[in-house]
Amino acid sequence: MGRGAGAAMVVVSYGSAALVEQNFAGWDAAEHGIDVIIVDCFSSDAEAARVASVCERHGWTPLLLDENLGFGGGVNRGADLAFARGADVLLVVNPDATLDAGAARALVEAAAAEDALVAPTIRKPDGSLWSEGSDMYLDDGSIAGVRHRASHAGRPRLFWLTGACFAISRALWRRVGGYADDYFLYWEDVDLSDRIREAGGALRVLDDVAAVHDEGGTHDQAHSARAKSEIYYYYNIRNRLLFARLRLDPTAQRRWRRTALRVSWGIVLQGGRRQLLTSIAPWRALARGLRDGRRGVRGPRSGS
Structure with a gap:
């Protein structure tokens, strides 16, 4: 789908061309009515060529950056291109996340109708809960899932939505200025949630809409199955x-x-x-x- 698309899906890849193709191979822009933009945050010339080839095979739009701008910077560049091509709603999905067309459309429609950052309930591949939003506690900056609120009663908190999968209107995205470039990786979604609230927007989780996130698919887990990078x-x-x-x-x-x-x-x-x-x-x-x-x-x- 070209210029004039009502919504665009942006996927930021860093060395993840194979994972992007695995998780999004079923996405046909014309069929789903959602433009697809794959942003390659530069890791090598060979990887950029792989991203370009994947996009050519599936009719997606490649955006090949000449440097690694991090997750937030990559989303910002993808959003700029999406809006320049006519999108009114931005749908951001991690390369290690998946959602079906119905879920994508529900997110897009909710974001178009509300002044809000809209996210699905996100589950792990085994069906267990990965995220339904999280709380950041303002007394020390620690983070816990919303289901742990009872054990943190009385502590001031900031509710925030992960950047793994969300939809937002062009108007709200531009009002808050997109992601802050300072973070590179992690916490840019906490920052964005805080600025959306400050700007009068809302944060909403669609309980009946689900995405699946295979956390760690884009990171080296060499030390053990549990250790993080x-x-x-x-x-x-x-x-x-x-x-x-x-x-x-x-x-x-x-x-x-x-x-x-x-x-x-x-x-x-x-x-x-x-x-x-x-x-x-x-x-x-x-x-x-x-x-x-x-x-x-x-x-x-x-x-x-």
């Missing part, structure tokens, strides 16, 4: 402190810095303790993430 640890640790610097008052920033080691240690322990005995990567991510977060380092720098 060094990239995951680093950016979650750094960006928690970056969010405080960008979005919170000085008193809250000082409080988050005081709790930084405790909360960051909890992030690393998401991958279990065994990894700490077999790899330097989580320790390095912890040290660099804390250092760069406290310094206010922005963009893709990893502290190396």
Whole structure:
């Protein structure tokens, strides 16, 4: 589908051409009435060529960047192209997520009708719940699923929606300015949710609409089935402190810095303790993430 499409789906790929083709091969833009734009955040010339080839086979539009702008930067570039081609609604889907045409259309229609960021209920491949929105606790920046609210009663919180799958109107996206480029990976969705609320928009989860997210499909899980990547640890640790610097008052920033080691240690322990005995990567991510977060380092720098 070309110019004049009512909605466009943007998928940001980083070394994920094969995964994109696996998960979206059934998407025909003309049949589904949703334009498809695959953004390649540059990893190599060979990978960019693979993305271009996948798009040619399926009638999608490739957007081949000459540098890796991170997830938020890639979505922003894809959104610019989608709106230039006439889309009124942006549908963002991770390359390791899937949803059927009915779910996509329900998200698009809800976003077109409401001044809201609209997300599905997201499930794991085994059918268990992955996300129905999350809470970020404003006293220390820790995060928990909404089903854990009873155990955190009385703590001030900010509800936010993951960037793994959502729809938003062009008007609302442009009003808030899209994703902030500062984060590169992780926490850009917390930031976007906060700015949407600040701008008078809403955050809505469609309980009867589902997507499936195979978390980790785009990350190296070499250490163990449970361990997460060094990239995951680093950016979650750094960006928690970056969010405080960008979005919170000085008193809250000082409080988050005081709790930084405790909360960051909890992030690393998401991958279990065994990894700490077999790899330097989580320790390095912890040290660099804390250092760069406290310094206010922005963009893709990893502290190396």
